[in-house]
Amino acid sequence: MHQYLFPSQLQQRNSKKFTSTIALLDKRRFDAAAIEFIVDDGHALGIFRRSGMQKFLATIIPGYHGPSRKTVRKHLDKLYQHHRTSLRDSMKKIPFIALTIDLWLNSRRTHFLAIAAHYYDERMKHSSTVISFRRFHGRHLSYRLNSFIIKEIEKLNIQTKIVAVTTDSGSDIKGATSSNQLGTWYSCDTHNIN
Known part of the structure; x- marks a missing residue:
């Protein structure tokens, strides 16, 4: 057969x-x-x-x-x-967090957003952790970016720990992060030089 x-x-x-x-x-x-x-x-x-x-x-x-x-x-x-549960648990012990947030467009014209947290752990060792990374659909208005960033921060329950945020000077990301919700806003020196 x-x-x-x-x-x-x-x-x-x-x-x-x-x-x-x-x-x-x-x-x-x-x-x-x-x-x-x-x-x-x-x-x-x-x-x-x-x-x-x-x-x-x-x-x-x-x-x-x-x-x-x-x-x-x-x-x-x-x-x-x-991983998210482990990250949320590890963030409970951190008193102060600074964020860097970057929004970019790849060669296929797809936008990506990355959020990294920078902090000192209980042994005073500096650490950096990517807390969110995703493709971002649609128009990138400041309000939509801000809403997404706030939701990601709330998921980790770190909204009261953020003291500063650093981004490039793009109008959408700057508008999304320059409110006092995310601590003091700083412009990225590397982006400013280039």
Whole structure:
């Protein structure tokens, strides 16, 4: 009967034969390592479904196909929630925070917004942490930027700890951050020089 199957059906059939040879614990361990690979190196969520990667996996671990996009997304959501909780808990101990906020446009004309917190920890060691990074859709009016920044700060419950904010001198980001809600506003010297 297999002579009547399409090549893709044969591949699926053959891959199912080997699936049982990989223990569930091994598959979970492999998936966790694969997801860590995707996060650490910034790969696409579906990298393990590409033909070259499938051939590579078939060579080194017959029967293992890598995590699906759905599995990766599910695990990324859990990792993100864990990271946000950990970040919120670590920020509880910090008395004063200065922010740097940058809004930029990439070559594909997509806007990105990054918010970084700078502080001294309980051992007086200077630390910087990215607290928000995302693509920003739509027109970038000061009000919308301010609303997003305030929501991110409220999610971490650090609104009373912010003493200063540094941005470039772009009209939208300057307008969004120059109110006293975010502490004293400073213009970025590096942006001013360039």
